[in-house]
Amino acid sequence: MITFPNAKINLGLNIVAKRPDGYHDIETVFYPIPLRDALEIVPSRSGKTELHISGIKIDGDPEKNLIMQAYRSFQSRFDLPPLDIYLHKAIPFGAGLGGGSADAAYMLNMLRTFFKLPISDDELCESASSLGADCPFFIYNHPLMAEGIGDIFTPVNVSLKGYHIILVKPPVAVPTAEAYAKVKPTKPTLRIPDIINKPVTEWKAELVNDFESSVFTAHPDIKKIKETLYNEGADYASMSGSGSAVYGLFREKKNIKKLFPGHLVWDGICEI
Template sequence: MTGAAVGDWTRWPAPAKLNLFLRIVGRRPDGYHRLQTVFQLLDWGDTVQLRLRDDGRVCREATEGYAVPEVEDLTVRAAKLLKYESKTPLGVDIVVEKRIPLGGGFGGGSSDAATVLVALNHLWGTGLGQDQLAVLGLALGADVPVFVRGRSAWAEGVGEVLSPITLPPASYLLVDSGESVPTVELFQASDLTRDAPPATISDFASGPCLGNAFEPVLRRRSEAVATVLDTLAQFGTAALTGTGGGCFVRFDARADAEAALARLPDGMRAWVADGVDVSPLHRALSAA
């Protein structure tokens, strides 16, 4: 039993993530880049509302500030993919309460899609296992599996080879530079380092910042990203997340992160969030 009837709305978290480092260590024969990164899940993000339908239709309701065309929306694609794979006769209405900035590298679209897969698997009673859902998620995007599995993780491959990792408690000051560069364009950049030496989990745990391969590329291309990184550097080690224009600084104490937030120049779009090892989505699923 799912606990939700046709026509009832349910609400599910879609947490943001940070890439605590990101390096490219080579290319696969198919041309895809081989990555290494650590995904830190956060206690802050979007909310996805789902309402079961008995007519089999998958519909997304428009919301203010969420301008993704429905045909391109990963939440719609995720629902249709799960429906196709499971052969369920049920449908769903989808509403996304958007907080994670689009194109910022915080994983919003991927997390929304993963939430639809995980929550609908429960609501529709389709019974797919986590491994099956992760495979479906990978077809939607390289970052979707980490949200499906719901654990902060060391990641390799294209980001889908995941090893759960327990990270020290931390709070993060997040800033959206407003810069959104197509990921494909960044991967094609001539000045991108694609042959970094592989790191190990012990390298990461020892403390030195391993950096983000895309940070110097974006610094040279975007004055907005460079300005945000330089501003954040007064508080600690400023870093880029993912391949977007989102930046962050880590703090041991939330009060210090909030104090830094208060000192940012007016007009910067910023938040404070705490790192979590287990996704809020999976906590909600356990409660359901």
């Protein structure tokens, strides 16, 4: 069985308060985009569960990968047989695109379907949330306002269907802990759902990502990407999440890959 986990971008990101538990309350809109990994499961040939990764190289112990954590969580509950798991990685990590969370959420959903597990949609989302605050978003996989630590979701009415999106990932990752350490929580004057109800051409002045000020100071090359996208005619450009990927929304297709040598550049068309 094969599925294709997709990435997300953030439409705005306000860091509104620091919590007593050390986490931060945020407000953002998660929006799915058609940049996809490929994830396949088949019965194991070796008698043990193994994760095989191609595409973008991922360092570290495969057992710590969220895909394996998703499998182990259901294996312990339902006595699942061993599997060979194949991941072709196309969504860059350390980019603010939610690729690891998407892989984990799709893995849970695929296991439910493949093994016909008696799990409701609510239980599936609860299992996903145990792996990461944003994992349940990829179960719903349509635009949602995220609040709290990014785990409280409400529907929003926003469509970018037909917009061309260019995503630029520089050869640097921004650790989430580093990004949070340098921000000052502030209650926004305008809420994101109110801003995104306006035309995209009006977002530039009001729809902000609070991580940009500190990340751009530490990584001026990321700031330069955003400036270049605007110079090339983007209606709106922003860093996604805590970075380091930056996206631009264009009404027409643009061939600007040559402007970003050494960077990963992806372009597609918004589908929702």
